Amino acid sequence: MRNKEEKTKGAFHYYLQSTSGIVGAVLVLVMIIVAIFSILGITPYDPVEQHIENILQGPSTHFWFGTDEFGRDVFSRTLEGMRRSLTVSISAVTFAAILGVSFGILAGYVGKWFDQLVTRVSDVFFAFPAILLALAIVASLGNDWYDTALAIGVVYTPIFIRVARGPVLTVKEMDYIKISRVLGFSSFRILRKHIFPNVFAPIVVQIALSLSWAILTESGLSFLGLGTQPPTPSLGLMVAEAQPLAAFAWWTLVFPSLFITIVVVGLNLVGDGLRDALDPARRSS
Amino acid sequence: MSLVIENVEKIYKIVSTQTVIHALNGIDISLPTGKTLGIVGESGCGKSTLARLVTGLEAPNKGSITWNGSSVHDVNKGSFSTKKSVVQLVFQDPYSSLNPRQRIGDAITEIVSVHKLVAKNLIQTRTSELLTLVGLADDLKNRYPHQLSGGQRQRVSIARALAAEPNLLVLDEPVSALDVSVRAEVMNLLIDLREKLGLTYIFISHDLAMIRYISDLVAVMYLGKIVEFGNWEQVINNPKHPYTQALIRAMPDHTIIGNPESLAKTLQGEVPDPVNLPTGCAFHLRCVKATPACASTPQTLFEITPQHRVACMEAKI
Ligand SMILES: Nc1ncnc2c1ncn2[C@@H]1O[C@H](COP(=O)(O)OP(=O)(O)OP(=O)(O)O)[C@@H](O)[C@H]1O
Ligand SMILES: [Mg+2]
Numbered sequence: 001m002r003n004k005e006e007k008t009k010g011a012f013h014y015y016l017q018s019t020s021g022i023v024g025a026v027l028v029l030v031m032i033i034v035a036i037f038s039i040l041g042i043t044p045y046d047p048v049e050q051h052i053e054n055i056l057q058g059p060s061t062h063f064w065f066g067t068d069e070f071g072r073d074v075f076s077r078t079l080e081g082m083r084r085s086l087t088v089s090i091s092a093v094t095f096a097a098i099l100g101v102s103f104g105i106l107a108g109y110v111g112k113w114f115d116q117l118v119t120r121v122s123d124v125f126f127a128f129p130a131i132l133l134a135l136a137i138v139a140s141l142g143n144d145w146y147d148t149a150l151a152i153g154v155v156y157t158p159i160f161i162r163v164a165r166g167p168v169l170t171v172k173e174m175d176y177i178k179i180s181r182v183l184g185f186s187s188f189r190i191l192r193k194h195i196f197p198n199v200f201a202p203i204v205v206q207i208a209l210s211l212s213w214a215i216l217t218e219s220g221l222s223f224l225g226l227g228t229q230p231p232t233p234s235l236g237l238m239v240a241e242a243q244p245l246a247a248f249a250w251w252t253l254v255f256p257s258l259f260i261t262i263v264v265v266g267l268n269l270v271g272d273g274l275r276d277a278l279d280p281a282r283r284s285s
Numbered sequence: 286m287s288l289v290i291e292n293v294e295k296i297y298k299i300v301s302t303q304t305v306i307h308a309l310n311g312i313d314i315s316l317p318t319g320k321t322l323g324i325v326g327e328s329g330c331g332k333s334t335l336a337r338l339v340t341g342l343e344a345p346n347k348g349s350i351t352w353n354g355s356s357v358h359d360v361n362k363g364s365f366s367t368k369k370s371v372v373q374l375v376f377q378d379p380y381s382s383l384n385p386r387q388r389i390g391d392a393i394t395e396i397v398s399v400h401k402l403v404a405k406n407l408i409q410t411r412t413s414e415l416l417t418l419v420g421l422a423d424d425l426k427n428r429y430p431h432q433l434s435g436g437q438r439q440r441v442s443i444a445r446a447l448a449a450e451p452n453l454l455v456l457d458e459p460v461s462a463l464d465v466s467v468r469a470e471v472m473n474l475l476i477d478l479r480e481k482l483g484l485t486y487i488f489i490s491h492d493l494a495m496i497r498y499i500s501d502l503v504a505v506m507y508l509g510k511i512v513e514f515g516n517w518e519q520v521i522n523n524p525k526h527p528y529t530q531a532l533i534r535a536m537p538d539h540t541i542i543g544n545p546e547s548l549a550k551t552l553q554g555e556v557p558d559p560v561n562l563p564t565g566c567a568f569h570l571r572c573v574k575a576t577p578a579c580a581s582t583p584q585t586l587f588e589i590t591p592q593h594r595v596a597c598m599e600a601k602i
Contacts, residue, residue, distance in 0.1 A: 176381065182342060182374045
């Protein structure tokens with residue numbers, strides 16, 4: 001028990017030594033708190049409530065981020081949009097990671113025709129630009145948040161297949177796997193106890209990076225009108241709606257864009273920090 | 286009770302280059318229980334391939350490997366139902382042999398508990414017992430492999446193999462990667478364990494000094510074949526095959542024939558490609574005693590004195 005603590009403490013300790021890791025964690029944490037405020041309903045106004053008397057007001061003490069062309073509070077809508085972006089991308093990445101890692105590990109371990117099949121199929125998916133593939137899937141599914149999440153999840157599954165499969169190919173050749181087989185361990189035990197823990201690090205890093213891409217994809221879909229539907233806010237949709245207004249009402253564009261940027265940059269920095277903390281070769285000691 | 290390897294052949298097909306590698310070309314060995322067979326030969330002669338076949342990791346393309354009459358391939362899988370395995374394996378590389386994310390104690394406990402080798406409440410006791418058996422302190426249980434020295438890791442690998450309670454231990458260059466200073470310790474440990482537990486060993490090495498130290502019987506391999514076989518006095522003190530003689534002349538501390546020379550000096554040329562085996566005797570291209578007949582006549586083992594077998598027609602005369 002004592003050593004288990006020491007070990008997790010070890011990785012955490014290394015994470016805290018990385019400046020990008022700390023900055024990224026703070027940025028992401030702030031955005032998560034913001035999303036939680038929205039979930040709890042602690043926003044200054046209802047995000048879809050129209051204040052007709054206050055159309056296109058600049059930032060003020062009443063409306064911190066100003067109002068849009070329907071007099072809706074941009075601050076409340078940005079929080080709601082962040083909540084939506086995070087919900088969709090976390091669901092999507094969870095789906096992609098579970099599916100992709102399972103298939104990736106199995107393909108690498110089993111090899112032969114199964115590996116070729118999985119690799120071919122994921123290569124086909126890989127050949128499409130992410131946003132186009134997501135567009136096609138969403139168009140055939142629908143506009144609910146889980147349709148978007150499923151589409152993005154499918155799009156990012158091949159990346160997880162790749163990230164999991166590669167290290168499995170290396171680990172599989174290690175002598176301790178051969179010894180495990182001579183010891184009569186089941187394939188399930190070998191995969192779970194001896195292969196998975198040794199391919200875990202790159203997967204964790206990939207989760208952080210994929211989350212940031214998923215947020216961008218979700219925004220892109222909404223921007224193109226295929227994700228979240230008005231009047232429900234989403235960061236991408238807000239950017240789209242703000243386009244014609246940006247010239248005279250900059251706040252409608254700047255604040256949702258800024259939030260997207262913060263969370264995406266934050267997640268990328270977290271990914272860098274994790275990579276450094278989990279890879280013994282990158283640790284400086 | 287014995288291990289019988291009969292006419293075993295193993296080929297590897299390389300799909301990308303459409304080539305066939307002849308890794309083992311007809312191996313016959315009979316090893317009585319409690320004895321140690323040393324296998325020696327240059328890199329690539331098929332020692333590790335034979336180890337993988339004997340442990341049931343791979344199946345031979347031809348021939349059979351049996352322990353007390355049953356195929357090792359089946360028996361090592363089925364045997365855990367009778368709570369014991371037949372054969373276990375120790376590899377050369379102490380770093381690659383242990384899961385880096387598993388603590389030493391867990392790595393041993395796992396074997397004992399998965400196969401229910403002792404009652405649940407005795408598992409920890411058994412783990413400590415195994416650590417003591419290989420000369421390791423009990424508090425190593427909580428360490429990870431990277432916190433151990435090479436010698437300690439190799440002891441852990443031996444303890445893990447013993448946890449499965451095998452009759453036969455295949456040791457594929459178990460000390461080659463270790464510091465010279467700890468080699469003797471591990472060798473002595475292996476000899477102690479053999480006496481204490483009544484184990485049968487297959488000890489693989491390219492170092493004849495190690496082979497002489499531990500083996501009762503010695504097999505000299507060249508290009509997937511055994512070229513000389515006998516007890517160690519016969520093979521090492523009275524080698525008959527020109528290849529064995531060259532190996533012995535290259536031994537650093539040999540006391541048998543002349544002055545030590547490097548293997549490169551005692552042997553001309555390179556080991557031929559196992560994709561295109563030479564005709565006749567596989568060794569004739571490098572042999573100092575080769576005659577024209579050697580290029581056309583394949584050599585098989587024949588007995589020159591009881592137990593001592595050589596695959597060379599020059600030795601027959
Ligand atoms: N999985 C494999 N696929 C293809 N060829 C193989 C495979 N394993 C071994 N070989 C080939 O079979 C021959 C014997 O290899 P093996 O590893 O048994 O030699 P070795 O005697 O153990 O050598 P070393 O002393 O270097 O460990 C070599 O030519 C090798 O390239
Ligand atoms: Mg080898």
